[in-house]
Amino acid sequence: MTLKRNLFLAGAIVVASAGFAQAEMVATAINDLNVRAGPGPQYPSIAIATRGSQAMLDGCVQGSRWCRVNVNGVRGWVYAQYLQVEQAGNRVIVEQHQADLGVPVVTYETTSSIAPADPAPGDELLGPVGSVEAISPPETVTTYVQTNPAHTVRLRGDVVVGAAVPEDVTFQEIPDYQYRYVRINDRPVLVDPGTRRIVYVYN
Structure with missing residues (x-):
């Protein structure tokens, strides 16, 4: 697993689920992922989880596609579209199955005095709206x-x-x-x- 570390930490996370005592949920990265300091692309990357890496899934923000994970000792946020877990012998995408997987709900609170900058129009890569057929170039x-x-x-x-x-x-x-x-x-x-x-x- 490749990790790119960054000393900047943008905030603190509060686990909102009162009964968060269940067994830890293991997720797998289906692409190379930036692990970010907060739940959004505007937050700095603090690590990179390579494709196939395993991460401990803490929970996801309610109504959001962002989830908090622990990757090799680095805790941060990744996009749920690129995480999959085992469910009844099948691999399913976390974003599409948060409810039936019983993924805990977490909240995020900014504690840094430096607020993340809003991206300028056309200045970032947007996340996927739907699935994209994977290809293998010749x-x-x-x-x-x-x-x-x-x-x-x-x-x-x-x-x-x-x-x-x-x-x-x-x-x-x-x-x-x-x-x-x-x-x-x-x-x-x-x-x-x-x-x-x-x-x-x-x-």
Whole structure:
């Protein structure tokens, strides 16, 4: 598991569920995830949980897609769309099954005197609205991406499958391939030009 640490802590978390004495819930990251200091993309990343990493799920904010986890001793917040748990022998996405999984409810209170800055319009990657079909690019596409480095675009937010790319970002065409290529925060990604959503992230 790869961890990127940051000394900035933006707040404190209060567990709202009175009966939070149940067995700890183990979740698995289905993509590389930024573990953030607070429940939102505007909070700084304090760690990175790599794809397949296991995390102890403390709970999720009611009415929100953000959940608090403990990843290798680092406690922070991740997007529930990219967490899955075992339920009756099946792997299910936490965001879609919070109620029937019995995920505890937690609340978040900011204690820092520095409030997180609101992102400017078009300045962050939005989370997915719906599911995105995962793809596996052919070797010819990977070779093209490696041999044709694009200018990197700096954006706030998590560079993950399903995230929407702002309208002002230009994509690079790949010969004889339906998806486009763009480099976001030094990470090459493939994008569906119709939906502008990321369909593959190169590690």
